[in-house]
Amino acid sequence: MIEIKNLGKHFGFRKALEGVSLTVERGDMFGLIGPNGAGKTTLLRILATVLRPHGGSAWIDGLSVTRDAEEVRRIIGYMPDHFGVYEELQVQEYLDFFACAFGMKGARRKSVVDGILDLVDLARKRNALIATLSRGMQQRLALARVLIHDPKVLILDEPASGLDPRARIEIRALLKELRRMGKTVLISSHILADLADLCNRIGLIEKGKLLYAGGLDEAMKQVQSDDVWRVEVFDDLERAKQILERQPFVESVAAADGQLKVKLHSGYRDVHLLPQVLMQEGLRLRMFKLEEASLEDAFLKLTLGDVS
Numbered sequence: 001m002i003e004i005k006n007l008g009k010h011f012g013f014r015k016a017l018e019g020v021s022l023t024v025e026r027g028d029m030f031g032l033i034g035p036n037g038a039g040k041t042t043l044l045r046i047l048a049t050v051l052r053p054h055g056g057s058a059w060i061d062g063l064s065v066t067r068d069a070e071e072v073r074r075i076i077g078y079m080p081d082h083f084g085v086y087e088e089l090q091v092q093e094y095l096d097f098f099a100c101a102f103g104m105k106g107a108r109r110k111s112v113v114d115g116i117l118d119l120v121d122l123a124r125k126r127n128a129l130i131a132t133l134s135r136g137m138q139q140r141l142a143l144a145r146v147l148i149h150d151p152k153v154l155i156l157d158e159p160a161s162g163l164d165p166r167a168r169i170e171i172r173a174l175l176k177e178l179r180r181m182g183k184t185v186l187i188s189s190h191i192l193a194d195l196a197d198l199c200n201r202i203g204l205i206e207k208g209k210l211l212y213a214g215g216l217d218e219a220m221k222q223v224q225s226d227d228v229w230r231v232e233v234f235d236d237l238e239r240a241k242q243i244l245e246r247q248p249f250v251e252s253v254a255a256a257d258g259q260l261k262v263k264l265h266s267g268y269r270d271v272h273l274l275p276q277v278l279m280q281e282g283l284r285l286r287m288f289k290l291e292e293a294s295l296e297d298a299f300l301k302l303t304l305g306d307v308s
Contacts, residue, residue: 002059003060004057005056006019007020008053009053009055010054016208017042018208019209020209025184026184027182027184028184028185029179030184030186030200030201031199032186032187032189033189033192033195033205038206038208040205044155044186046058047060047076047155047186049072060075074151076152077147077153077154079146079154081157083142085138088130091117091126091141092117095141098145099112099113099148120140120143120174136163139167140171140174154187156175157188159187175198200216201215227263227264227267228291229261229289230290230291232285232286232288233278233283234285235282240283244274249270250264261291274288
């Protein structure tokens, strides 16, 4: 659905993108991750036909984002990281205006607007002034606007930026619904937990270069360690900590949130001895499991923290 080959973009002497190649399949929810200044927004703006690259090429559904820009705009919905709304309009008037801009008329336009309002859960606010909406509602309205023409591909730059936890949950649920509807979604975000919940594939970008692109599970496997274990006991946690610290195969033990985080010496494989030692000392085990890698772990280990 989205094909990028050797894409490059510079601003003066600064390289914003350098040799980026990437494929996003139809129906993917692809998360773009990177530090500030890494080139995420530049890449999304090129795909949205807002910027022209200085090298390489990109296609969306077989259309070139440079040669076929007008056709590309008809099949994408682009939501920038900073968007403006006409605050003196009512919610329904705002969406009606954009439906009209896409050439919709009469009953069809009304039907489309009503359907979008239901989808983003703003039907009860149809007559409210946009200026009176919360930021979360305005964010949902901005997403509604890019859905008006039923695009095949959504390009979303930080759609949950600045939202409170409840509004983030609502946006996340809406994005999941859009994927179930068959939309292909390319999304950037600094909220890595949200991307881990939403995306089936991710790309890590830094200093304008793509460091990793692939499945979320594969990224986790690259950073997963079998040397760190979580332990919880029914009894004295401090005593359990002291017992484990004395073991020759244990490198360190840290207590947090009623659990012990136990790091074994690298390459140690007889992990069954860890719970065995505790039980031999009369402690009852509540939980014993491998510490699972998170998307934050992948981000920290697969990037260097540099920016362009």
